[in-house]
Amino acid sequence: MDLIAWLVVLFLSIQCSVGQVNTGCLKWTQRGSNVCCDICHPGNRLVKDCGPDPSKLCKPCELGTYTVKPKEYSCVTCAQCVGAQVLIKNCTATTDTKCGCKEGLTCGNAQCSFCVEECAKGFEPTADRSCRKCPNGTFNDKVHQKCKPWSVKCSNPNEVIEAKGDAFNDIKCFPVSVHPVISTKAPDHANPIWPVLLGLVGLAFVTTITILIMMILVKKLQKGKKKKTSTKPPPIRPPTDDPRTLIAIECSFHEAQQEQGSTCSIESLDSKDSSEQLIA
Template identity: 50%
Template sequence: MAAVLLLLLLSGSSVDGLQEASRGCRRWVVATTPGRLGDVCCVECHPGNRLVSDCGPDPRDLCTPCEGKTFTQNPNDYKCSRCTQCEGAQVLLRRCTATTDTRCGCKDGLACGDERCTFCREKCGPGEEPSDNRSCRPCANGTFNDQIHQKCKPRRSKCPGPDQMIVASGDAFADNKCVNVSRSILKKPESHPTKSAWPLALSAFLCVCLLALCIFLFITLCRMKRKKKKKEKIIKPPIIRTATDDPRTLIAIECSFDEAQEEQGGGGGGGGSSDSLTSKESSRDQLVA
């Protein structure tokens, strides 16, 4: 042992412990501070050992193994951590050792709530994801999940390959579907100036024709209304009566005619004059009537 310490003093380098490979300090260096000459300082304990003292004369006394139901994964910890206990819906998958903690799982139909599986929760299937209240919720619009108990991911907006294109939209259970296509299909055809101009010219021509037709119909309708108003304004001609249509004129003419007959008859008998008067009165009554 004295030879080993002498070698360390000469070299000043660290060496591995030669005895008790699973106990004590694994790597150490010679102390160089005043008052520590002849001591060694531990750099790293053996796995499953905790640090007792930084420096000392014997490296085996600088570290000690963890007690039962405790473990450590840090070679420079001064204390060991208590092993986790599987409780409730948890099941034991691996027992605790001096270097590893207990590994717990969950019963069928449940899943671990975190990476260390400190609690169990409802297992979420495809199309849903775990929520903060330890239940499952459907994937939001635009996201999907095709695995068991995983978070939903956004659906891709473009395909990964240059010769691919999206041919089908995904849903809550699957991503957008991409397929390989030919470059000639992906390449947009070049538009010719003439081909792109004739639809515009045709549209302008149809608009002009429609406008002319509307103007023609409007003018025709206005003319028809004017003709109708002219016909309604025509006044019927007045009835013109002649002088002979007046009864008084007819009576005067008849009277003068009778007087002429009397003068020609010269008073030839009273019977003739009475007959003449009778016929005159009857004709007068007819005219008056």
């Protein structure tokens, strides 16, 4: 008896492996004279776990039902497209009904069990199934998606921000030419105080030379002014014993006194010796 059951199982296994069996059990395990189903064929539900005939352990889902699990006792009822939904694909034994939404609407979840207003670019859906404009600092460049924050820097290191973003677009970047950077930083071993000291010494030297030049120019100007303003003193006549000279002097005085009503006289000489010298 056991041998006969084993031969039946072997025959059915070979038949299942060679032919495409769409009903019944797809994979089973031998347990004595019976077999126990491990996996049903796609679109079949489990009728009982074990039995002598594996083709009777599973049964196809009824019309209007489906299953996606390999070992379930019941199938799931197919969904119905209602309201704003439109039918895209009918239900099968292995797939549920596929519904869509009318124009201007979009599915509210992954199963598209309900429809909501479709949010355009620059807007985002809200919890109450409406749309709102992207807040400042965010943007949305896709239909019916959440708004994203603007980038804080350009993705390319050789670009700079040219303009801020808006509700529809991210920031705009502009490429810049790359030039080699020449470092003017002094070596770490150099003393940074020496350049300062050299600069101060140079400044003091220039200042000293400038002051000396100004003092020389001022002295030259002062000397030039003194030469222009000075006058020659009247010449001093040396004393003389020449009688003619004395008479000429006396007569010059006499002429001046005549104009004032006085007389010229040789006697105006101060001493007798002078008179004798004149007579002689």
